[in-house]
Amino acid sequence: MTASNLQSSTGAVMVVGGGIAAIQASLDLADSGYYVYLVEKSAAIGGVMSQLDKTFPTNDCSMCILSPKLVEAGRHANIELITLAEVQELKGQVGDFTVKLREKARYVDLSKCIACGVCAEKCPKKVDDEFNRGLNKRKAAYVKYPQAVPLKYAIDKDNCIFFQKGKCRACEKFCPAGAIDFEQKDRERQIKVGAVILAAGFKPYDPVNYAQYAYAKLPNVVTALEFERILSASGPWMGHLVRPGDEKEPKKVAWLQCVGSRDINHCDHPYCSSVCCMYAIKEAVIAKEHSHGDLDTAIFFMDMRTFGKDFERTYVNAAKSGVRFVRSRVHSITETPETDLRIEYADDAGMLIAENFDLVVLSQGLEMNPETAEMCQRLGVDLAPSQFVATGSFDPVATSREGVFVCGALAGPKDIPISVVEASAAACAASAKLASSRGSLVQTREIPAQRPVLGDTPRVGVFVCSCGINIAGVVDVKAVMEYAATLPNVAYVENNLFTCSQDTQDKMAKVIAEKGLNRIVVAACSPRTHEPLFQETLQAAGLNKYLFDMANIRNQDSWVHAEEPEKATEKAKDQVRMAVAKASLLEPLNEVQLSVNPTAMVIGGGLAGMNAALNLASQGFATHLVERDNALGGNARLLRITAKGEEVQPYLAELAEKVKTDPLITTHLGATVETVEGFVGNFKTALAKDGGQEMIEHGAVVIATGAGEYKPDEYLYGQDPRIMTHLELDSALLSGELDPAKVDNAVFIQCVGSREPERPYCSKVCCTHTVETALHLKKHNPESRVIVLYRDMRTFGEREILYKEARAAGVLFVRYDVERKARVAKEGDDLFVYVWDHVLGRELKLPADLVGLASAIVSHRDQALAQMFKIPQDDDGWFLEAHVKLRPVDFATDGVFMAGLAHYPKPIEEAVAQAQAAVSRAVTVLSKPEITLPGTVAVIDQNKCVGCGVCWAVCAYSAISQDDKGLAVVNEALCKGCGTCVASCRSGAPNLRGFSNQDVMAQITTMLQG
Amino acid sequence: MSSEFEPKILAICCQWCSYAAADLAGTMRLQYPANIRIVRVPCTGRIDILHLLKPFEEGVDGVFVSGCLLDDCHYVNGNYKCTRRVAYAKRLLEQLGVEPERLEMYYNSSAMGPQFAQTCIDFTQRIKELGPLFSSDAACDAA
The missing domain is CATH 3.30.70 (Alpha-Beta Plaits)
Known part of the structure; x- marks a missing residue:
């Protein structure tokens, strides 16, 4: 079975797990025509991300960015949340599975x-x-x-x-x-689905087995996740940094890395947990911010693994801000009589040092949850030696059972963005199998025709909610209701026990018709949670949903003024008056419908681009693949094997062949993008090819333009054929030009061009690549001397096992400092590498008949393309995604997505996953005949506009442009409704629908009219 | 005594972070003075200079804006724009004889319910100490 879809299948997917990966996979599928059962074991979705205080490297508030996704998943018409439930059994095959669930x-x-x-x-x-x-x-x-x-x-x-x-x-x-x-x-349910996505996440390692760290005994030794809760504003101490033992503010905090990772003594975890270095840095920096005095923070580590986008900068900045980094594995923690924690460790030179701290955080690793492992076994899904779900590099979200996909930390330790990428990739893979049944099970809501109200006198209906006793226990709701009846334009008032209950909603719809109401105000809880519900009721009653406002008299009144009922009642009256004043001014808003051209374009014909094109085609979308070179394949043409040992060339040849023969893919070789017009759903892109121009219309685009290899200007590169970059070395091994059996002395130098002031990032793949190559040399010539000169070995995740194998095979690893780099010298015909050895305290002279330079991956810095698609680049030239954590393959510009090295250096399996993810995101656009844009967008009154240009300069979304009269005009397809243009205009030409100047001013001017 | 004075305070909050923080303060049942009325806007970048000055004309005793943490704005950088606008409005207020401390910009993420409540407590206290609008000698002199 290939990626081609089935003739008949069930158009529903079950997603198992409730964390960010499960939520993203569910949203993608539900938005592209499938019904989703989201099955979570606990009482609520959110997973570990909901427990985090901040997220690295941007230190975004975790809950702030997660919460909108939670609400979206919870309210989606095509996502059925099933909580407190576990999968018991999976029968059938891809396209036609029956899942047995046990719901508590x-x-x-x-x-x-x-x-x-x-x-x-x-x-x-x-x-x-x-x-x-x-x-x-x-x-x-x-x-x-x-x-x-x-x-x-x-x-x-x-x-x-x-x-x-x-x-x-x-x-x-x-x-x-x-x-x-x-x-x-408790009950059992049988559910029919076409595919299953496993996203059950990981278990934070419990460090109780590290007896010498005394976690179970000492209250001031905490795990990293406990520390997240300590830092969290909604945690047990409301964000006050205290130690649990005595609730005193700590003055010195230590983080111990690799607790439950890279360790086969305390636990059978030979792998690296990938995320701990970064979260420890984040926690140290945030802890410093939380503490009012000078907090001393120290991170004890073996290798600092800051390999992701902007991670290295975060590391460097943390060190600058005073976080101490101590390269050592700590031996033990003991408590002093003063309840200080004494840490003993050996420094670089082998000297034993003891230091006291008052709080110690154990950077716990990630491990497979044994219950999840059992479930995988029940489902017939194979596990890797690490116990995480086994996957391959070329199909990174497929499991051993066809039709069952995996994403997130369940398939190995990883951070949030990669989990989100995999989630979208899994949605893409499931969707590719089920394309024939797309749309067969989705629910759509019938919306009756809208009653025209423009120009009618406002007739406001006010519904005051008691929320049981939540509001009525403090606020005199009856008085508020009676007061509301006296306000201008109010035609109807009512008090409900629960305004949100189904029977009240039915009644509200009836009252709207009977009383001829044309504006509704609900005085209850928060619009953030309940506005969509009430808006649906308005729509059902034939009213435009924007003729609605809420007065938040629960969360922002009765709950926060419980001891002052009279003042709370006065405040509720004010809130209702302000809401009625705004509602009276509201006008029905139009939600523009844009038709969507269901054709895709992929720019870049490397491994990511080809995967994107094939996945788009397998989902039934015609795709144009644009490659500037005259052949497909990109950088991957020079690669030998993946980190999992799969050969790249046969796979690449198969991929290129599939692309060439797929009837839905049109390949444009030797072509470049010349101009781009339009927006999501309707792009017009002109390609320059064969000396002419071809115009292509498409609804979405995936940018997969790749990256290049840095050509070093040090280590005698270019002056001797025995000194090679990684790609040159792989090529030579592939072509047979270099015989690994004949290499007696190989020296690899890491971080060539990476982690340098002009390129302050880690190229992510080089450590693993060196270890693979070193093992290859050792395999063909076990007597050879292979030495790796490194700064930090960054064999993250399950790659750590390769590093361990290399050491076992006799590969020598010598660490160097950037201040004291190695030198390559040619003496006669012989090559030598000189390097300072920290442990021996002297310079080594290493003979070499091969010098491998792990040279950096560099951006093409394609400014022209960036400008044409209005996509930003960061300081290093990498394209900047819409959100580093939760929208890793999207751009702020709708309809434009990215995959592969153009985003940042990454290994093959991540590039493939990103390609699938970009397709999944693109399909949420392409699978709909039209897209509906929100009505709350900016509008320009051209009678007032002087064409000064301030608004288009301040717009972060390039949504405003100059028309042929030189005046501003808003492209509603691009406007996000922030209103920045409105506040910046000197002549009052722009206004924001739904939050107009008049609306906001009405609330301000009625505030004191009580 | 000034303890009798109950100021009227306007808070303008962005819907993504600070309005959510205000909701969370409620969910956590944190108590703060009932002097504050909240107006919700999509982004603090949407707040016009007039929205910061008009309340004082109406007789409001204090105004604060609360946006996302800097660099965390849902709309890229609206909170920076508002920060500059608030600073500018403070200068205008001063020229008009209104103590600039009556206007302030705060940043509260959606997880910062306790901090939002504290903002309300602190700001209310500040305005109580300043007294009613146009009550100080400085204001009288300028007026």
């Missing part, structure tokens, strides 16, 4: 729970809060975390007093919504 009882009726928290407040049973890693307590009736999706409480049966002792039921008695249901039973 929640004992809370999801349709009734309003997440008021009274059950938890009244519950007498306290248990360790696993979300806060046991640093504080929660109740047996609980919500996983404050921003949880679904935002519904659950009863933890194992700890519930009623279930354990037969008495209590306090939650049931006090629940204002009657949502507690002790009669619920």
Whole structure:
């Protein structure tokens, strides 16, 4: 079976897991025509990312960037969230699977729970809060975390007093919504799907086995994830940096790296966990920010593995900001009588040193969760020796069972962006199998025709919610309702126990029709969670959904002024008055529909570009593949093997052949992009080829233009044929020009051109490539002397096993400092490499008949292409994605995506995954006949515009341009509705629909009119 | 005594971070003074200079803007633009005889419920100490 799709299949996919990878895979599939069952083991989705304080390297707030995705997944018409559930069995085959699920009882009726928290407040049973890693307590009736999706409480049966002792039921008695249901039973479900995506994540390693670190005994020795919760503003100490033992602010904090990684003594984990170096740096930097005094931070490490995009800069900046980096594996932690923690370690020179700290963070590794491993075995999915799910480099999201895909840390330790890339890639791979059933099971909502209201006198309906007692317990809702009735334009008022309940929604739709209401204000909770729900009701009643506003009288009133009911009631009145004033001015907004040309373009015919084109074609989209060279293949034509030992050339030949024979792919060789017009759904790109020009219309584009190899100007490169870069060396080995059996003395020099001031980044692949090549030489000539000169060995993830093999095979590794680089010298006909050895304290003279230079990967710095597609580049020339963490293959410009080395140096499996991910993202555009743009966009009043150009200069999305009269005009397809142009105009020409100058001003001017 | 004075304060919050932080403060049941009325905008970059000055004309005693953390703006850099606008508006206020401390820019991410509540507490306290708008000698002199 190849990537070609099946004739008949079930148009639904099950995604197992609830972390960021599972959420991204679900969203991609649901947005491209499939029904998704998202199956999560705990009571809410969010995974480990929801527990993090910040994310590296940008130090974005983790919850801020995750939360919109959670809400989107929770509200999506084609994603069914199934929480507290586990997969028992998988029968059938790709296209036609039946999954048996076991769903645990929640004992809370999801349709009734309003997440008021009274059950938890009244519950007498306290248990360790696993979300806060046991640093504080929660109740047996609980919500996983404050921003949880679904935002519904659950009863933890194992700890519930009623279930354990037969008495209590306090939650049931006090629940204002009657949502507690002790009669619920665990149940089994059979679900039919066409494919399955496993995204169940990892388990943070429990360092209890490291007896000499005394984690179980010493309260001030914490794990990294515990430290995330300590730093988090919503954690047990509300973001105050304290140590758990005595809640005192620490003055000195140490991080110990590789706890549960690169270790086969305490645990069977020969691999590197890939993320710990970066998270330790992040935690140290953030901890310094949190502490008000001078916090001393030290990271004890073996190799600093900052190999990703902008990681090296983060490392360098952290060192500059005073984080100490100590290269040593710490022997033990002991407690002093003053409850300080004494760390003993050996320095570079072998001297034993002891230092006291008051808090120690163990940088725990990632491991396979044994329960997930069991599930994989039940499903017939093979595991790698590391125990993570086994995958291949050329099909990085496929498992051993056809139709079952994997993404995220379940397939090996990795960070968030790579997990997100793999999630989209898995969605692409599943979608490719099921393309014939696309759209067969999706649900669409029928929207009745809109009643025209423009020009009518506003008739505002105000619905004041009691939210059980959440609002009514503090705010006098009756008084608020009566007050609302006196406000201008208000035609109807009502108080509801729960305005969001289904019966109130039905009634609201009826009232809108009966009373002829044309604006609605709901005074209740937050628009962030509930606006879409109420807007749906407006639409069902034939009202434009933008004729709506909310007064947030719960989260921003009753809950924060619980002790001041009178003031809270006054505030609620003010809030309602301000909302009514704004609502009275609201106008129906048009959501522009853009037709989509279901044709794709891929720029770059290397490994990533070819994969992108083939995946687009397998999903049924005609694709133009543009390559400036006269042959396909790119840099991969010079590569020998992958980190997993697969041969690259046969694969590449097969790939090129498939591209050539695919009827949906048109290949343009020797072609370059000349001009680009248009926007998402409708691009017009002119190609220069064969001395002429060809115009191509397409709906989306994938940029896969690759990168080049740095040509060194040091180490005598170019002056002797025995001194070669990596690609030259691979080529020579491939062609047989270099016989590995005849190499007696090989020296590899790492970081040639990388991690230098002019290129302050790590090229990511070179350490592994050197280790592979060194092993190859050793295999063909076991007596040879192979020496690797390195700064930090960055064999991340399961590549660490290769590093271990190389050492076992006798490859010697000598570390050097950048201040004291090696020298290559030619003495007569002989080559020698001189290098300072730290351990011996003297210079070594190494004879060499081969010098391998691990030279950097460099950007093509294609400014012209960047400008044509309006895509930014970073300081190093890499294309800059829309969001480093959560939109790794998207650009801020819609309809433009990227894959491969153009983004940053990366190994083959990541380039392939990115290609699949870019396709998945592109298909969310291409699979729809038209796309709907939000109505809240900027508009220019050209009568006021003088064409000064300020607005198009400040627009971060290039959404404003100059028309033929020289005046500003907004392209609604590009506008994101931030309103920056409105605030910057000197003549008041732009306005923002939904948040117009008048709307905002109305709220300001009515604020004091109470 | 100034403890009798209950200032009216306007807070303008961006919907991605600070408005969410205000919601979170509620979810966490953190208590802060009931003097603040929040207006939601998509981005602090959308806030016009007039939105910062008009409230004082209306008699509001203090105004603060709360946006995403710097470099975390959902719309690239709107919070930087607003930061400059707030600084400019403070200078204008000073010339008009309004204490510039009555206007402030804060940054609260959506996970910073406690910090948002603290912002409200601190700012309310600040305005209480300043007293009602146009109450100080400096203001009288300038007026």
